[in-house]
Amino acid sequence: MFLRLVADSFSRRPRHKLLTGAALALGMAVATAAISVSLDVGDRLAREFRSLGANLVVTAQADSLPLEIGGVDYRPVNAGAYLPESDLGKLKTIFWRNNIVGFAPALEVPVEAWTKPSQTSSTPAIAERTTLMGTWANHSVSIPDGKTYVTGIEKTNPWWQVDGRWFKDGAEECVVGKSFAARTGAKIGSALNVNASGANLSLVVTGILSGGGAEDDSIVAPLTMAQKMAGKTGEYRRLYVSALTKPEDEFGRRDPTTLAQADYDRWYCTPYISSIALQIRQVLPGADVRVIRRVADGEGAILTRVRTLLWLVTLASLLAAALAVGASSAASVIERRTEIGLMKALGAGSGTVGFLLAAEQLLLALLGGGLGYSLGILLARLVGQKIFGAAPEFSFLVLSVIIGLAAVVTLLGSAIPLRRASRYEPAPILRGE
Amino acid sequence: MPDRKMFWRIIRRIFASNRARLLVILLALGAGATVTAALLNLQIDAKRRLTTEFRAFGPNVIVSPREQISSPNGATLSETLAQELGQVATVPGERPVSGVALLYVIAEVSVDRSAKFVPVVVAGRRVMHAIDRVTGASAPQNDQQCSAGSKVAEQLRLRAGEKLVLRDAGAQATCQILAITSSGGTEDNQVSVDLGMSQHLAGLPGRISLIQLRVEGTPAVIDKYVASAAQRFPQAEVRPIRQFTEGEAKIYDRISGILSATVVLVLVLTALCVMAAMTNVAMERRNDVGLMKAIGGATRRVLRLFLAEAALLGLTGGVLGAAIGILLSMWLGKAVFGIAARPRLIVYPVTVALTIIVAIAGAYPLRRLANIRPASVFRGEA
Numbered sequence: 001m002f003l004r005l006v007a008d009s010f011s012r013r014p015r016h017k018l019l020t021g022a023a024l025a026l027g028m029a030v031a032t033a034a035i036s037v038s039l040d041v042g043d044r045l046a047r048e049f050r051s052l053g054a055n056l057v058v059t060a061q062a063d064s065l066p067l068e069i070g071g072v073d074y075r076p077v078n079a080g081a082y083l084p085e086s087d088l089g090k091l092k093t094i095f096w097r098n099n100i101v102g103f104a105p106a107l108e109v110p111v112e113a114w115t116k117p118s119q120t121s122s123t124p125a126i127a128e129r130t131t132l133m134g135t136w137a138n139h140s141v142s143i144p145d146g147k148t149y150v151t152g153i154e155k156t157n158p159w160w161q162v163d164g165r166w167f168k169d170g171a172e173e174c175v176v177g178k179s180f181a182a183r184t185g186a187k188i189g190s191a192l193n194v195n196a197s198g199a200n201l202s203l204v205v206t207g208i209l210s211g212g213g214a215e216d217d218s219i220v221a222p223l224t225m226a227q228k229m230a231g232k233t234g235e236y237r238r239l240y241v242s243a244l245t246k247p248e249d250e251f252g253r254r255d256p257t258t259l260a261q262a263d264y265d266r267w268y269c270t271p272y273i274s275s276i277a278l279q280i281r282q283v284l285p286g287a288d289v290r291v292i293r294r295v296a297d298g299e300g301a302i303l304t305r306v307r308t309l310l311w312l313v314t315l316a317s318l319l320a321a322a323l324a325v326g327a328s329s330a331a332s333v334i335e336r337r338t339e340i341g342l343m344k345a346l347g348a349g350s351g352t353v354g355f356l357l358a359a360e361q362l363l364l365a366l367l368g369g370g371l372g373y374s375l376g377i378l379l380a381r382l383v384g385q386k387i388f389g390a391a392p393e394f395s396f397l398v399l400s401v402i403i404g405l406a407a408v409v410t411l412l413g414s415a416i417p418l419r420r421a422s423r424y425e426p427a428p429i430l431r432g433e
Numbered sequence: 434m435p436d437r438k439m440f441w442r443i444i445r446r447i448f449a450s451n452r453a454r455l456l457v458i459l460l461a462l463g464a465g466a467t468v469t470a471a472l473l474n475l476q477i478d479a480k481r482r483l484t485t486e487f488r489a490f491g492p493n494v495i496v497s498p499r500e501q502i503s504s505p506n507g508a509t510l511s512e513t514l515a516q517e518l519g520q521v522a523t524v525p526g527e528r529p530v531s532g533v534a535l536l537y538v539i540a541e542v543s544v545d546r547s548a549k550f551v552p553v554v555v556a557g558r559r560v561m562h563a564i565d566r567v568t569g570a571s572a573p574q575n576d577q578q579c580s581a582g583s584k585v586a587e588q589l590r591l592r593a594g595e596k597l598v599l600r601d602a603g604a605q606a607t608c609q610i611l612a613i614t615s616s617g618g619t620e621d622n623q624v625s626v627d628l629g630m631s632q633h634l635a636g637l638p639g640r641i642s643l644i645q646l647r648v649e650g651t652p653a654v655i656d657k658y659v660a661s662a663a664q665r666f667p668q669a670e671v672r673p674i675r676q677f678t679e680g681e682a683k684i685y686d687r688i689s690g691i692l693s694a695t696v697v698l699v700l701v702l703t704a705l706c707v708m709a710a711m712t713n714v715a716m717e718r719r720n721d722v723g724l725m726k727a728i729g730g731a732t733r734r735v736l737r738l739f740l741a742e743a744a745l746l747g748l749t750g751g752v753l754g755a756a757i758g759i760l761l762s763m764w765l766g767k768a769v770f771g772i773a774a775r776p777r778l779i780v781y782p783v784t785v786a787l788t789i790i791v792a793i794a795g796a797y798p799l800r801r802l803a804n805i806r807p808a809s810v811f812r813g814e815a
Binding site for chain 1: 453454457458460461463464465467468471472475479483486487489490491497537539551552553554584585588615616617618619621622642643672673674675676677678679680683684687688690691692694695696698699705761765768769770
C-alpha cells in the first residue's frame with residue numbers, strides 16, 4: 001500500500017515532481033561542479049606554479065663562497081668543489097620521485113669567445129669575455145632501476161625562450177644569449193670560437209636564447225662541453241631542481257630533528273619542500289640542498305590563499321543550492337495540503353503521513369542528486385578543460401557526498417512544512433478553507 | 434482609477450494570504466541574490482588582491498646600467514635615479530612602485546677575532562620606498578649594522594651579534610651582524626650592509642650597481658611601467674625579470690579564469706534553481722487564475738497581476754539578499770586575504786536587477802495559465 005501511494009504520487013503529478021526534481025538536479029550540479037573543481041584545483045595550480053622554475057638548488061657542501069655579481073662568478077676557475085654528474089639518476093629514486101618535475105645541472109666557465117670572421121668582412125673579430133654555462137637540454141638520464149628520464153634546463157627555467165633550437169646533448173653546439181648575439185653578431189648557424197685557459201673549442205650556434213637575466217649575456221652549451229673547457233670531466237657545480245610541493249603549514253615548518261618517530265614519518269612522507277630537500281640530500285652525498293625561498297614561499301602563500309578562496313566559494317554555492325532546493329521541496333509539500341487532509345481524515349496518523357512524504361522526497365533526492373551529479377561532472381570537465389586543459393578526475397567521494405547532501409537538504413526543506421502539515425485539522429482543509 | 438486600486442488590493446491580499454509560500458519564494462530568491470552579490474564582489478576584489486599576493490615573489494623589474502659590466506663594479510648608475518624611478522606613473526590609483534637600490538663590492542671580510550680575510554660579495558642596499566620583504570633579508574638600518582647570508586655565515590663561522598671587519602682598496606669599515614639570513618638565492622653568499630658603507634668601501638659615493646623594483650599590478654601594468662621607465666631613463670636598462678613576470682602572468686590568468694568560471698557557473702545554476710522553485714509555485718495558481726477568469730478577468734490583466742507579484746518578490750529578495758551577500762563577501766575577503774573585501778557599489782544594483790529578472794523569468798510558465806479553462810478548474814480536473 002505504502003509503495004503504491006508513493007508510485008501513485010509520482011505518476012499522478014509527473015509535472016510537479018519533474019520540476020522539483022529539476023531544481024534539485026540543478027542545485028546538485030552546481031555543488032558537484034564546485035566541489036570537483038575545488039578538489040582538483042590545488043594540484044593543477046601547483047603544476048602551474050612550476051612555470052616559476054626551480055625551487056631547490058643543490059651545491060657541493062665543500063664549495064667555497066661564490067663571488068657572484070650579476071650572474072658572473074669572479075672566483076678563480078679552480079676554486080670551489082664540484083659534484084659528480086653520475087649520481088643524478090638517483091634523484092628519481094627518492095620517495096617523492098614523481099613530484100620532481102625536472103632538474104638540470106650547471107657548470108659555469110669564464111671564457112673568451114669570438115665569431116669566425118666572415119669571408120666578406122675585413123674587420124677582425126674581437127674576443128668577448130663572457131660566461132659559458134654547461135647544462136642539459138633534453139638529456140636522458142639513466143635511473144638506477146633501468147629506466148631513463150628526460151629532463152633539462154627548459155624544465156627548470158621554463159621562461160627561457162630559444163629562437164631556433166636547443167643544442168643536441170654532447171654535440172659541439174651552443175645557444176647564445178640575445179644581448180651576446182647582438183654584440184658579437186653571432187647568428188644561427190655561425191661558428192663560435194671559445195677559449196678558456198688553454199682549452200679551445202669551436203661551437204655551432206643553434207639558437208638565440210632570451211631569458212631576461214644574466215643568461216642573455218652568456219653562452220649556454222652542453223654540459224660535456226663546459227666540462228671539457230673547465231677540465232672537470234663528469235662534474236657539475238650547481239643543480240636546479242623543480243619539484244611539486246605541498247605548501248608548508250605549521251607542521252611542515254617544524255624542525256624534523258626534534259620530531260618523534262611517528263611525526264617524523266608523517267613529515268617525511270608529505271611533499272613539503274623541506275622533506276624533498278632532505279631526501280635529495282640523502283641520495284647525493286656531499287651535497288648542500290637549499291630551498292629557493294623566493295619561489296617556494298611565494299608559491300606556498302598564494303596556493304593556500306587560492307585554495308581557501310575556492311573552498312569558500314564552493315561553500316557559498318553549496319549553501320545557495322541547498323536553500324534553493326530546500327525552498328522547492330518546501331513548496332512541493334505546501335501544495336499538498338488537501339491530500340494530507342484527506343489522508344488524515346481517512347485515519348492516517350501524523351507519523352505515517354510524514355513518513356510517506358519523506359520517502360517521496362528521498363526518492364526524488366536520489367534521482368535528482370544522481371542526475372545533478374552527472375550534469376555537474378560534465379560542467380566541471382568543461383571548466384577544467386577550458387582553464388587547465390585537463391579535466392578533473394572522477395571521484396566516488398564526490399558522488400556520495402552529493403547524494404547525501406541532496407537527501408539532507410530535501411528532508412530539511414520539507415521538514416518545516418511537514419511538521420505544520422502534521423498539525424492540520426482535516427475538516428477545514430477538506431471544506432476548502 | 435478604481436482599476437489600479439483593485440490591482441494593488443489584490444496584490445496585497447496575495448501577499449497576506451499565504452505567508453508560508455511567500456517565505457519559500459523569498460528564501461529562494463534571497464539565497465540566489467546573496468550568493469550572486471557575494472561572488473561578484475569577491476571576484477572583483479580577489480583579482481586585485483591577487484596581484485598584491487604576488488609580492489611574495491619579490492622584485493620583478495631590474496634596472497641596471499646600459500653599458501656592459503666587465504668587472505665587479507665597472508658600470509654604475511646615479512643614486513638619484515632610484516628616487517626618479519618611483520615617480521614614473523603606472524596606472525592612476527595603482528599602488529606605487531617600491532624597490533631597493535644596491536651597490537655590489539667584492540670586499541675582504543674578517544671576523545673581529547681572527548686576522549684571516551676572505552673575499553665576499555658585499556651588497557650595500559637601501560630601501561627606496563615603503564617596501565615589503567623583497568629578498569627576505571632584513572635590510573640593515575644604519576651604518577653600524579649588517580646581515581650575513583647563511584653560506585657566508587657557515588664559511589666564516591659567524592654568529593649574530595659578532596663584529597665584522599670589511600676592507601677593500603684601502604677603505605675599511607666595521608659592522609655588527611644583526612641577523613643570519615637564508616633565502617636560497619645569491620643573497621646567501623653575500624654580506625648585506627647599508628648602501629653608504631658599500632659606497633665608502635668601493636670609493637663610489639652616490640653610485641649604485643642596480644635597482645631591484647617591485648611593480649605591482651596586472652601583467653599589462655608591469656609592461657607599461659617598464660616601457661615608460663625605459664623611455665625616460667635612456668642611460669639605464671630596464672627589464673622585467675621574466676621568471677617572475679611570466680610566471681605571475683600565467684598564474685594570474687589561471688586563477689582569475691577559474692574564479693570567473695566558478696562564478697558564472699554558480700550564478701547560472703542558482704538562477705535556474707530559483708526559477709524551478711518559482712515555477713513550482715506558479716503551477717499551483719491554477720485555481721486562482723480559474724476564479725479570476727470566471728468572474729471576468731482578462732487574461733492580460735491576470736498575467737500582469739502575477740508578474741507584478743513576481744517583480745515585487747524579486748525586488749524584496751534582491752534588496753535583502755544583495756545586502757547580506759556584500760556583507761558575506763567582506764567577511765570572506767577577511768577570511769582569505771586577511772583584509773575585508775571592499776564593497777563595490779555597482780554590485781548592489783546589478784544583483785537586485787538580476788534577481789528581479791530571474792523572478793519574472795521564473796513566473797514565465799504562468800503564460801500557460803492563459804489557456805486555463807475556468808470550468809475545468811472548478812470541476813476539479815487537474
